[in-house]
Amino acid sequence: MSFSGSLSGVTAEPNVQWPSNGLSEVPFRVYTDQAQYDLEQERIFKGPTWNYLCLAVEVAKPGDYVATTVGETAVIVVRDAAGAINAFVNRCAHRGNLLCLQRQGNVREFSCIYHGWTYDLLGQLTGVAFEHGVQRQGGMPAEFRKDEHALPRLRTEELGGLVFGTFDPATPDLQTYLGPDVTRGLLRVMNRPVHLLGRSTQVMPNNWKLYFENVKDTYHASILHLFLTTFRINRLSMPGGIYIDRNGGNHYSYAKLDYAAEDADYKAAKLRADSDVSLHDNSVVESVDEYGDSISVQILTIFPGMVLQQVRNTIAVRVVRPRGVDKTELDWIHLGFDTDDEAMTERRLRQGNLIGAAGYISMEDGCVGGFVQRALHYNDDGSGLVMMGGHEAESQPFRASEAAIRGFWKQYRTLMGA
Amino acid sequence: MDDLGIRLGVQELIGACTDCIDEDRLEEWPMLFTDPCKYLIISRANHAAGLRQGVMYAASRGMLLDRVMALRRANIYEPHHYRHIVGPIRVQRVEGSVAVVHSNFLAARIMHDGITDLFATGRYLDRIDMSGPQYRFSERIVVLDSEKIDTLLVIPL
Numbered sequence: 279m280s281f282s283g284s285l286s287g288v289t290a291e292p293n294v295q296w297p298s299n300g301l302s303e304v305p306f307r308v309y310t311d312q313a314q315y316d317l318e319q320e321r322i323f324k325g326p327t328w329n330y331l332c333l334a335v336e337v338a339k340p341g342d343y344v345a346t347t348v349g350e351t352a353v354i355v356v357r358d359a360a361g362a363i364n365a366f367v368n369r370c371a372h373r374g375n376l377l378c379l380q381r382q383g384n385v386r387e388f389s390c391i392y393h394g395w396t397y398d399l400l401g402q403l404t405g406v407a408f409e410h411g412v413q414r415q416g417g418m419p420a421e422f423r424k425d426e427h428a429l430p431r432l433r434t435e436e437l438g439g440l441v442f443g444t445f446d447p448a449t450p451d452l453q454t455y456l457g458p459d460v461t462r463g464l465l466r467v468m469n470r471p472v473h474l475l476g477r478s479t480q481v482m483p484n485n486w487k488l489y490f491e492n493v494k495d496t497y498h499a500s501i502l503h504l505f506l507t508t509f510r511i512n513r514l515s516m517p518g519g520i521y522i523d524r525n526g527g528n529h530y531s532y533a534k535l536d537y538a539a540e541d542a543d544y545k546a547a548k549l550r551a552d553s554d555v556s557l558h559d560n561s562v563v564e565s566v567d568e569y570g571d572s573i574s575v576q577i578l579t580i581f582p583g584m585v586l587q588q589v590r591n592t593i594a595v596r597v598v599r600p601r602g603v604d605k606t607e608l609d610w611i612h613l614g615f616d617t618d619d620e621a622m623t624e625r626r627l628r629q630g631n632l633i634g635a636a637g638y639i640s641m642e643d644g645c646v647g648g649f650v651q652r653a654l655h656y657n658d659d660g661s662g663l664v665m666m667g668g669h670e671a672e673s674q675p676f677r678a679s680e681a682a683i684r685g686f687w688k689q690y691r692t693l694m695g696a
Numbered sequence: 697m698d699d700l701g702i703r704l705g706v707q708e709l710i711g712a713c714t715d716c717i718d719e720d721r722l723e724e725w726p727m728l729f730t731d732p733c734k735y736l737i738i739s740r741a742n743h744a745a746g747l748r749q750g751v752m753y754a755a756s757r758g759m760l761l762d763r764v765m766a767l768r769r770a771n772i773y774e775p776h777h778y779r780h781i782v783g784p785i786r787v788q789r790v791e792g793s794v795a796v797v798h799s800n801f802l803a804a805r806i807m808h809d810g811i812t813d814l815f816a817t818g819r820y821l822d823r824i825d826m827s828g829p830q831y832r833f834s835e836r837i838v839v840l841d842s843e844k845i846d847t848l849l850v851i852p853l
Contacts, residue, residue, distance in 0.1 A: 475748060479844045559756050627750075
């Protein structure tokens with residue numbers, strides 16, 4: 279009996295046919311095909327990409343570790359005695375057992391609960407229980423060498439307090455990967471020491487790419503998210519634009535806000551007291567220009583699965599975790615800065631109502647991908663269109679555009695060989 | 697007020713709150729709180745770690761009213777409702793005119809097409825103001841057992 283056929287579906291060739299006319303058509307099957315999903319794990323998440331691992335402050339001291347995932351693959355991130363941050367797969371070399379069961383902690387070494395094999399903080403195998411047998415009976419064969427069984431490592435880099443990892447030795451260094459614009463955007467937001475305000479996970483009934491595209495989609499914001507328009511929250515003259523890196527997959531979009539005009543508008547609204555269309559309590563949107571550059575929204579993505587957001591005074595990392603062809607977990611990691619006083623923390627917490635699973639201007643993103651996924655169920659022939667703002671994936675000084683989505687598909691197709 | 701009177705008053709307020717959420721009389725919900733107040737939905741993990749970020753937060757009755765107005769007029773989601781089962785309601789202690797009350801809850805989510813899931817379980821940590829003619833929440837912290845939320849959270853818990 280052969281196992282190389284299509285019995286499991288895993289080894290079958292992908293069924294996705296790409297249109298030949300550029301980046302502005304996306305075959306629907308790319309969101310539904312199991313073989314495509316399996317190939318993404320190999321070529322994208324284990325391929326030449328940088329994946330968010332954790333905050334540097336989460337592994338501040340030697341022995342501090344975080345157990346996380348890159349794509350579907352379980353990995354451990356740990357700071358060693360020399361101060362370096364190491365990452366390796368969370369899988370014992372012996373029988374493949376998970377080494378780390380807790381999400382976070384501090385250890386001197388990693389010890390497998392199953393048969394007691396131990397690893398140091400660099401992922402080197404240091405101990406094998408009963409390696410030489412019991413009373414000279416049993417034990418490992420003479421040719422067994424512990425140094426041939428280190429845990430497969432990821433290369434790590436840190437930028438702006440965020441730790442990234444890559445499986446592929448060929449991945450360029452992080453700043454080269456991001457390009458100068460996206461690097462600048464990341465460092466603009468992460469310009470001071472941060473701490474965790476809290477985290478939550480939103481479970482979405484859709485393919486991971488539908489969410490990642492949504493974040494890159496600057497076209498939908500004022501159409502799907504009616505909160506700001508319904509309550510007439512000032513959106514006067516918000517100049518903005520999109521930066522997309524050379525390979526397409528990383529981007530940031532931004533918009534500016536006239537903070538002084540907005541403040542005057544609230545005061546006027548209070549006088550009018552037309553509570554029918556205005557908020558009872560404006561503190562959910564009352565923001566300060568903490569970066570001093572009038573940018574009130576900056577959404578930045580790092581291919582394949584990280585988002586860094588500044589929405590007014592909310593700062594958050596979102597991590598897109600594929601969990602099957604039609605399931606995605608979105609981790610929200612809310613941040614504050616160590617320089618924040620109580621008033622600033624309270625401001626961030628109140629504005630926190632704008633984002634997350636219950637966010638006034640983000641909750642719809644949790645369901646719209648599921649609506650697409652449902653519509654594609656056994657109806658996934660043909661292609662969708664992403665041609666707003668042209669057919670290319672270049673930076674643009676406006677936001678009524680799908681350029682950043684096209685950029686995603688540019689890098690995706692390069693890595694998938696499509 | 698005697699202990700039994702407090703327990704009955706507290707039970708009535710918690711029952712009224714559950715009713716107006718589950719029976720879609722959400723406009724009545726903010727009136728069950730003092731102004732200012734604190735309403736926070738937060739995961740057990742964040743709460744235990746002393747982290748303050750939740751998924752829904754209000755510090756005034758106005759913010760509660762805005763939650764209701766937004767879900768009626770602005771936010772887009774599939775119609776659904778909850779069915780809460782609130783478990784033992786226990787008055788932990790009385791501090792002057794404030795009762796500190798803990799209870800457990802299960803909330804099922806019933807979608808418009810009938811699909812029913814266990815949406816959330818957790819604990820209500822309440823501070824109930826008994827100084828007025830009507831008991832009101834001065835603080836209600838909804839501690840969710842899980843930090844995972846399916847799809848979205850729009851109706852308060």
